[in-house]
Amino acid sequence: MSTVTFREALIRAMGDALEEDERVFLFGEDVAAAGGSFKLTEGLLERFGPKRVRDTPISEQAIIGTAIGAAVMGLRPLAEIMFADFAAVCFDGIANEIPKYRYMTGGQVSMPLTIRMCNGAGGGFGAQHSQSVENWFLNVPGLKLVVPATPADAYGLLRSAIRDPDPVLFFEHKSLFNTKGELPDAPAPIPLGLAETVRHGEHVTVVATQMMRHHAMRAADELAVAGIEAEVIDPRTLVPLDYATIAASVDRTGRLVVVQECPNSGSWGATLVARLVGERLEHLDAPPALVGAPDTPIPYSGALEELWIPSVERIVEQVKRTVSY
């Protein structure tokens, strides 16, 4: 066991994947010589050489288009799109091509590729470099969406993503890069689609990912002081979603609060609530609630960005309302 940063866990996962499987190659803008814009690929060029770790032009369409062709040929592309916001530049490949291959080809061809991208607000990067865009892809069947919150999850889930026979979008939250956690000496991949119950409680189920999981845990500590025991569940992957774990928890607590760092409109939280209400209304003792961001772009000024991101206080307030409903 050792203590590593989120960044170190990612580098280690990529290194182990490159080591394990010859077919894996990493490419993207500034990922090779510079070791990544956020230093997330440091040392990999030196270890694996320029055939396995490549710098690309600033050409997102070419990166994703190339990933598709290489995957058809049997390679396992590990592409980086620097900021998740830039996925919009290559949306066609991600939304129209990649997720449809297996289905449209009648199962002849799968797309064993992984696209890593940085998401997340909180750094004052403004409206075009801060979004958590997972929801853009929620309405596109055929894409797996991974949203790790800890170094161990980042490692284990990235290993699984790269091994997966189907396409995976892997989101790395910018505010987590320097956070630390334990990583076993020989860490195992973590299966996609398994939630983690990170805190047990009987009064309310709180579901949150990435930064919001950490906010939810802080809120849960505050709530405990007020006698409210929250069960905090981190789904870790939005697709596939471990609905069974969440549903079982809600069956016990009768109450659900989803916390998400994005506008609620068209969100994974709203989708989860719709399903729970549709399938288990009789288990609910209060209306399920979403704590999300306002339906506006992410403001630059720290004074406004702070209000945009769901805060610990807003989570605490909502949980109290939900519990006392």
Added chain:
Amino acid sequence: MTGLADSASQTPALAPLSLDQALALYRRMVLIRRFEDTVQVLFQRGEVPGTTHLYSGQEAVATGVASILEPRDRVAGTYRGHGHALSLGVDPQALLDEMLGRASGLCGGRAGSMNVIDLAHGLMGCYGIVGGSIGAATGAALALKRSGGVAVAYFGEGATNQGYFHECLNFAKVHNLPALYVCENNLYGEFTPMEDVTAGRIVARAQTLELPAETIDGNDLWAVRAAAAAAVARARDGGGPQFIEALTYRFVGHSRSDPGAYRKPGELDAWRQRDPLKLTRAGILERYETADEAQLDATDADVERQIEQMIAAGLAAPYPTPGPAAEFKA
């Protein structure tokens, strides 16, 4: 576009600047440099959040081009856009306040360093997505074709590897749009040298689409003015889109605290010898008999005073408060 334009834009032959005009352009370049130094210091002090992409070293490009433009023209800048904005006469205090995230900022603290806009000064926007400025300026040119005026897009050499570049230049050519595409080739896209990721010559990419295109010394204010004047005049005359590749260099990192480890040995020093501020000073002394060092030093000192006042005012300005829930909602 505040009195700095001369009559060159109407006539192919560029009338020489008066000494006062030349000093005004020099002052603008010094203002850009000192503004950028200031943003860097304030960033390091934690007053400017997020990230910043500074224009230091490239001042002659935007200043030279803007000196040719008229109020009816429009400019699309990039995330490296402070220089694009200041060259047009955008209020430096409002720009600084925006960096500081204050309510008095150019965009009320909503935009930050990468996305400023000031329609009153012809700045139609700055674009955080590489290549975005090319699309926006092309659309502005489509509109300006009705009303007169030319749209300018700034972008780096890295952006010429984006679909935006190829799609829009072709679009502008087939629709004969009054657009001027100014590629600021500073040799690096972030940390990656151009030659590692770019095939062929940049200027050839425009030439193959049959845009009039030339490569110029982007650190030489007079060279930039001459090229821009000719290109803008052609575009105004119905000559369609124009292309300039301005060779230049950024003296600072790509963004934030990038130490520039990727630079080739001696490269930065060599370019510093050709600092556009130095070249402009020398150019003024050479061209105007009545010019002297003291005038130029006085300009520097004057900008210094202005910057000091701006910092004090900016740091004292209030932060924004949230508007109604539906604030600025589309």
